[in-house]
Amino acid sequence: MSALAAFATARCEQAWDVLGTVLDPEVPALSVxxxxxxxDVIDHGEALEIVLTPTYSGCPATEVIEHDVLAAIAKADLGPAHVTLRRAPAWTTDWISADGRRKLSEYGIAPPGPAAPDGAVPIRFFGRKADAIACPRCGSLHTERLSAFGSTACKAMYRCISCREPFEHFKPL
Incomplete structure (x- = not known):
């Protein structure tokens, strides 16, 4: 590997590490x-390209995330950078890391189950009766959905009947 290629690889690895510290503005328990x-993080020599896929196309936090990502890269002295939004394929909750799922639960948000088993793209119809979701506080499956939407469109409001605590569930998308 040439010295230039080694430098580019090291810079991309540093950028990935930095991006692990940029918190999501809507769920600050998770990094982007x-x-x-x-x-993706691509080193074009003169600048880094940070490729982001928003959680959904109308996500109101997209501009804040772009700003925070670029500010973190600049603060780490990784050189100039720009963000490219890639909307296809669409983001899915299957992309949340195992560490991210653990952090969601510790934060008090029930993590999503698999959105698409075996790569299939599901069509979901939600009625009044929801699946039993484990309470992130006590683990009980004796829960009920209070609202299909929580503080953001990607979450639903639940209540645990056992410990009586309300919690949000990150819906599988």
Whole structure:
């Protein structure tokens, strides 16, 4: 490997590490890397390209995330950078890292189950009766959905009947 290629690889690895510290503005228990919205880091020599896939196309936090990503890269002195938004393939909760799922649960948000078993793309119809979701506080499956939407469109509000605590569930997408 040439010295230039080694430098580019090291710079990309440093950028990935830095992106692991940039918190999602809507779920500050997770970094944008944990959330799986950082798709790639490409070293173009003069500048780094950070490729992001928003959780959904109308996500109101996209501009804040772009700003925070670029500010973190600049603070780490990794050189100039720009963000490219890649909307296809669409983000899925399957991209949340195992560490991210653990952090969600510790934060009090029930992590999503698999969105697409074996790569299939599911069509989901939600009625009034919801699946039993384990309470992130006590682990009980004796829970009920209070609202299909929580603080953001990607979460639902639940209540644990056992410990009486409300919690959000990150819906599989």
């Amino acid at each position: 890397r944990d959330l799986g919205i950082v798709r």
